């Protein structure tokens with residue numbers, strides 16, 4: 001049964017006058033590196049609804065880049081944050097103890113895929129989780145080289161951005177970056193150099209690591225780790241074929257290379273399981289999480305097997321990492337994700353994927369649809385035979401949807417990513433699909 005909802009509702013074409021004032025001020029004083037997708041000036045949010053300063057209400061299908069996992073202002077998360085804030089805002093978990101930090105580390109260690117005992121390092125962000133992992137894998141193996149994938153996104157601090165390979169602008173002018181980082185092709189079936197036109201994946205992209213990289217350039221025994229996103233996020237919501245991650249694990253094991261799964265975007269219930277690795281039965285040596293973990297409060301984590309957690313007291317740390325208020329938000333988020341939201345993500349994800357596939361039958365501009373849970377990508381092309389990317393279509397679609405009250409975001413070269421908060425229901429999901437459908441009709 002449909003209920004009457006007060007969103008999406010555009011009362012004044014955005015940006016309205018109040019939004020324009022903020023955009024003007026921001027344009028003058030914020031650093032020039034920010035991209036700003038469209039002039040959305042947020043004043044509040046509730047569930048999957050975001051309201052701007054002029055009273056426009058939007059349906060959110062990007063969750064502040066897959067962060068607002070429990071929606072905006074979930075009462076249980078807000079209550080946990082308030083309670084923790086009233087007790088103490090900070091004490092520095094690197095030097096002292098508190099209940100929230102111990103509890104969250106135990107919780108994440110137990111939740112991480114696989115049966116090995118884990119230990120947890122808490123951070124403020126995804127990129128800091130990547131930095132921690134870069135340091136730990138080198139420390140644990142005594143090796144320096146790192147393998148990462150084309151299209152990968154692991155963060156923007158200098159170490160992490162060296163592993164990132166999604167847009168050259170993220171590297172331009174910042175070099176020299178971390179040495180001894182080697183990028184190899186990802187299992188991007190739709191555009192794979194080895195098997196894009198084949199009926200099945202032939203693992204050409206894994207073979208090439210041994211046949212080419214290890215044979216000619218890099219001794220595998222110098223490699224500390226392979227960093228992989230089990231589902232590539234910024235790179236375009238790319239899901240590797242079944243068995244690929246297991247084959248990658250086997251490759252690592254042949255040479256004593258550690259496997260780091262960056263689940264900063266794919267983790268915390270978004271794919272219908274707590275971590276995307278679980279769909280493939282993969283136990284990484286290190287798992288990275290952040291984005292959805294704190295429902296918006298800044299917190300991330302590196303969860304490592306105890307057997308490789310070799311670094312001594314004082315070798316790494318953080319003043320703010322694992323802030324008590326953020327720990328409380330994360331614990332409340334995990335409660336919600338485990339008790340309903342993960343199941344909802346799986347169920348709504350099926351409906352969303354089916355809806356996206358329907359859109360593909362109607363709109364020839366959509367060349368590929370892929371998804372797991374509430375992580376769904378629609379790749380746009382100029383022509384389905386040539387598969388030529390159509391980035392300008394994605395850009396126009398996103399702008400148009402914004403003006404009609406739907407918040408979207410692109411990913412990769414020409415993919416639309418659908419990543420609503422995990423609290424999304426059927427009605428809002430169908431509304432979003434209808435809006436995308438009608439925007440595409442207008443664009444065609």
Ligand SMILES: *Cc1c(COP(=O)(O)O)cnc(C)c1O
Pocket residue numbers: 124125126127128130153154155156229233234262263264265266290291
């Ligand atoms: C967003 C993201 C990061 C970086 O997280 P920040 O909190 O922006 O530093 C790292 N890895 C993946 C897979 C991400 O999606």
